[in-house]
Amino acid sequence: MTFLRMFLATLKEIFDESAYERFCAREGVGANCKSYALFLHESDQTRQQKVRCC
Amino acid sequence: MKSGLRLLLWTAIALLGTLALATLALHRGEQINALWLVTAALCVYALGYRFYSKFIAAKVLALDPQRATPAERLENGRDFLPTNKWVVFGHHFAAIAGPGPLVGPVLAAQFGYLPGTLWILVGAVFGGCVQDFVILLFSVRRDGKSLTEMAREEIGRVGGLVAYGSVISILVILLAVCALIVVNALKQSPWGSFTIAMTIPIALLMGVYLRRLRPGRVLETSVIGFTLVLAAIWGGQWASQTPAVAKYFTLTAPGLAIAIMVYGFAASALPVWLLLAPRDYLSTFVKLGTIGLLALGIVAMHPTLHMPPLTRFIDGTGPIFAGKLFPFAFITIACGAISGFHSLISSGTTPKLIRRETEIRMVGYGAMLAESLVAVMATVAACVLEPGTYFAINSPAGIAGQLPEAAAHTISNWGFPVTAAGMQALAKSVGEQTLFNRTGGAPAFAVGMAHIFSGSLGGQALMALWYHFALMFEALFILTVLDAGTRVGRFMIQDGFGHLWKPLGRTSWYPSILTTSGIIVAAWGYFLWQGVRDPLGGINSLWPLFGIANQLLAAVALCVATTIIVKMHRAKYALVTLAPLTWLVTVTFTASWHKVLDSDPRIGFLAQARLLASAGGSARLIFNNRLDAVVTGVLVVMVTLILIESARQWLGVLSGKKEARVKEAPFVISRLAEEQG
Numbered sequence: 001m002t003f004l005r006m007f008l009a010t011l012k013e014i015f016d017e018s019a020y021e022r023f024c025a026r027e028g029v030g031a032n033c034k035s036y037a038l039f040l041h042e043s044d045q046t047r048q049q050k051v052r053c054c
Numbered sequence: 055m056k057s058g059l060r061l062l063l064w065t066a067i068a069l070l071g072t073l074a075l076a077t078l079a080l081h082r083g084e085q086i087n088a089l090w091l092v093t094a095a096l097c098v099y100a101l102g103y104r105f106y107s108k109f110i111a112a113k114v115l116a117l118d119p120q121r122a123t124p125a126e127r128l129e130n131g132r133d134f135l136p137t138n139k140w141v142v143f144g145h146h147f148a149a150i151a152g153p154g155p156l157v158g159p160v161l162a163a164q165f166g167y168l169p170g171t172l173w174i175l176v177g178a179v180f181g182g183c184v185q186d187f188v189i190l191l192f193s194v195r196r197d198g199k200s201l202t203e204m205a206r207e208e209i210g211r212v213g214g215l216v217a218y219g220s221v222i223s224i225l226v227i228l229l230a231v232c233a234l235i236v237v238n239a240l241k242q243s244p245w246g247s248f249t250i251a252m253t254i255p256i257a258l259l260m261g262v263y264l265r266r267l268r269p270g271r272v273l274e275t276s277v278i279g280f281t282l283v284l285a286a287i288w289g290g291q292w293a294s295q296t297p298a299v300a301k302y303f304t305l306t307a308p309g310l311a312i313a314i315m316v317y318g319f320a321a322s323a324l325p326v327w328l329l330l331a332p333r334d335y336l337s338t339f340v341k342l343g344t345i346g347l348l349a350l351g352i353v354a355m356h357p358t359l360h361m362p363p364l365t366r367f368i369d370g371t372g373p374i375f376a377g378k379l380f381p382f383a384f385i386t387i388a389c390g391a392i393s394g395f396h397s398l399i400s401s402g403t404t405p406k407l408i409r410r411e412t413e414i415r416m417v418g419y420g421a422m423l424a425e426s427l428v429a430v431m432a433t434v435a436a437c438v439l440e441p442g443t444y445f446a447i448n449s450p451a452g453i454a455g456q457l458p459e460a461a462a463h464t465i466s467n468w469g470f471p472v473t474a475a476g477m478q479a480l481a482k483s484v485g486e487q488t489l490f491n492r493t494g495g496a497p498a499f500a501v502g503m504a505h506i507f508s509g510s511l512g513g514q515a516l517m518a519l520w521y522h523f524a525l526m527f528e529a530l531f532i533l534t535v536l537d538a539g540t541r542v543g544r545f546m547i548q549d550g551f552g553h554l555w556k557p558l559g560r561t562s563w564y565p566s567i568l569t570t571s572g573i574i575v576a577a578w579g580y581f582l583w584q585g586v587r588d589p590l591g592g593i594n595s596l597w598p599l600f601g602i603a604n605q606l607l608a609a610v611a612l613c614v615a616t617t618i619i620v621k622m623h624r625a626k627y628a629l630v631t632l633a634p635l636t637w638l639v640t641v642t643f644t645a646s647w648h649k650v651l652d653s654d655p656r657i658g659f660l661a662q663a664r665l666l667a668s669a670g671g672s673a674r675l676i677f678n679n680r681l682d683a684v685v686t687g688v689l690v691v692m693v694t695l696i697l698i699e700s701a702r703q704w705l706g707v708l709s710g711k712k713e714a715r716v717k718e719a720p721f722v723i724s725r726l727a728e729e730q731g
Binding site: 014 | 140
C-alpha cells in the first residue's frame with residue numbers, strides 16, 4: 001500500500017499534477033480552466049527550459 | 055549477529071557477481087543466457103552503491119543531514135520544494151533516461167557483448183554515477199546553480215565560457231544525431247512514419263483536452279494519449295497496406311530530414327502547452343512503461359545471446375563505425391556509462407527538490423545506476439539477434455553493398471552468416487519492406503525488443519506490432535529530446551544575444567523567438583543534412599562526434615567537481631573525480647586525434663576529405679569532413695583550456711598561493727532534521 005502510494009506520488013510529481021495542486025492551494029483557487037491557464041503561464045519559463053537528456 | 059549476516063550477504067553478492075562476470079568473460083564458442091549479464095550488472099551495482107557511494111558520501115563529500123537544503127531554505131512551492139526522495143529519484147530518472155543508453159550499446163555491440171558491458175558497468179560505478187552524485191551535491195550547496203554558473207564561480211571566467219560553449223556544441227551535435235536516428239529508422243517505412251506522424255495530432259489533442267476539458271489531469275490525459283498511440287500503431291499497419299495512403303508516408307531520408315527540421319522549428323516557436331508539454335508527458339509515460347516492460351520481458355524470456363563476446367571488429371574495421379576498441383567503444387557508449395549531459399540535469403531542476411543532503415546519494419548515484427541498467431538491457435536486445443542479422447540491419451549500403459544479395463554475401467564473408475531470403479522473411483514478419491541498411495541502432499534495437507516481447511507475449515503473430523511499438527517508443531522520445539533540446543538551445547542563444555542587443559534576450563519577443571529558433575534548427579539541421587547525404591550512413595561520423603562532445607562535457611563537469619573537492623581541503627580524495635576525468639580526457643583526446651588525423655579515410659575526417667578531393671568528389675562532402683574536423687578540434691581546445699584553468703586552481707590551492715574558498719551558500723541548520731530528531 002505504501003509502495004503504491006509512493007508510486008502514485010512519484011507519477012503525480014513527474015506529470016506535474018502535484019505542482020498544479022500546490023498552485024491551487026497557494027492561490028486559493030479550484031481546479032478549472034482559468035486556474036490551469038494561470039498555472040501554465042506561471043510555470044512556462046521553467047517548463048520551457050527543462051532539459052531532457054539524450 | 056546482524057553484522058555477521060550482513061557480511062555473509064555481501065560476500066554472497068560479491069561471489070555471485072564474480073561468477074557472472076567470469077561466465078560472461080570466459081565463455082568462448084558457446085551461447086550464453088542473457089540473465090548472466092543482468093545478474094553481473096545487478097551485483098556490481100549493489101556493491102558499487104553499498105560501498106563506493108557510501109565512501110564518497112561519508113569521506114569525500116561529508117553529507118550533512120543537519121544542513122538545510124535550498125528546497126527547505128528557499129521553499130516557494132514552485133521550483134524549490136522539499137520532496138520525498140523516491141519521488142525525486144523517479145523525477146530525476148525520467149529526466150536523465152533518454153535514447154542514448156538504448157542506441158549507444160546497440161552500436162557498440164559490433165565489438166561483441168563483452169566490451170560494451172564491461173564499460174557500462176565500470177564506467178557507471180566509477181564515472182557516471184560519481185559525476186551525477188557530486189554535481190548534484192555541489193549544486194544543492196549553491197542554491198541549485200547550473201554547471202555553467204559553478205564553472206564560472208569556482209574555476210573562473212574561462213571556465214564559465216568554456217562550459218557555455220560546450221553545452222551549446224553538444225546540444226547541436228546531439229540534436230543532429232537524434233534526428234538522424236529517427237530518419238534512418240523511418241525512411242521507406244510507411245508504418246513507422248504514419249505512427250510517428252499521428253503522435254503530433256495526438257499531442258495537440260492532449261494539449262487542448264488538458265487545457266479546456268480536464269485541467270491538470272495529466273495522468274488521465276497521458277493514458278488517453280497512450281491508448282491513441284497504440285491505435286495509431288495498429289492503424290499504421292492499415293496505412294502501410296493501403297497503397298493510396300502508404301505513398302504519403304513512404305518518405306525518403308532527405309524528405310524525412312526536412313519534415314523533422316520543420317517540426318523542430320514549430321516545436322520551438324509554438325506555445326509550450328500546445329505541443330511540447332503534452333508530448334513530453336506522453337513520451338515519459340511510454341518511456342517508463344516500456345523500460346519496465348522490457349525488464350520483465352528479459353527476466354520472463356531469459357533469452358540467449360547470439361553475439362559472441364568479442365568480434366573481429368575490435369581491430370577497427372567495423373562496418374557500423376570504423377575505429378579500434380580503444381578508444382571508440384568508450385565514446386560510443388556515453389549515456390549508460392558516463393554522460394556529461396546528466397550534469398545539466400543534476401544542476402537543473404533536481405537540486406531544488408532535495409529534502410536532505412543524505413538523500414542525494416540515492417538520487418544522484420542511484421538514478422544513474424538505473425539508467426546504466428537500461429543500457430545493459432539495450433545490449434541484451436542487440437545481442438539476442440543473430441550476428442548476421444544484426445550486421446545486416448546496421449551496416450550502411452556503402453560498406454555492405456547496395457543489393458540484398460550483395461550485402462548478405464559481404465556480411466557472410468565477415469563470418470556472420472545471413473541470407474537475403476532470411477532477411478526478407480524477417481522484414482516481412484515486422485511489416486517492413488527491407489531491414490538492410492537501417493543504420494542508427496534504433497531498428498536493430500526494435501527488432502531485438504520485438505524478439506524478446508514476442509517470445510513472452512503474443513508470439514510471432516504480434517512481432518510486427520511489437521517492432522513498431524518499439525520503433526514508435528524510440529522515435530517518440532528521441533523527438534521529445536529534439537523539441538526540448540531545440541527550445542533549450544534557443545534560450546541559451548537568446549541569453550547570449552541578449553548581451554549584444556537587449557530585445558534579442560527577451561524570451562517572449564516573437565522576432566527573437568523566430569530568429570533564434572531558426573539559428574538553432576539551422577545549426578543541427580546542417581549536421582543532420584550532412585549525415586543524410588553521407589555515403590557511409592552518417593552515423594559513422596556523427597555518433598563518434600556526439601560521443602566525444604558528450605564526454606568532453608563530462609570532463610568539464612569533473613573539472614568543476616575536482617576543483618571544489620580540492621578547495622574543500624579534501625584533495626587526498628580528489629582521485630574519486632580525477633580518475634574518471636583522466637580516463638575521459640585520455641579516451642576523448644585519443645578519439646579526437648583519430649577522428650581528425652587518422653590516415654584511414656573511414657576514421658579520419660581529413661583523410662576522407664583528401665580521398666574525396668583526389669577522386670573528384672562533391673565539394674560539399676569535402677567541406678563537411680573538414681567542418682567535422684574543425685568542430686572536433688574546437689571541442690578539444692575548449693576542454694584543454696578548462697583543464698589548464700582547473701589545474702592552475704588546484705596547484706594554487708595545494709601550494710598555498712591561492713585561498714581555498716568555495717562559493718557555497720551559508721550553513722543553516724535544517725528544521726526538517728530537527729523535527730525528525
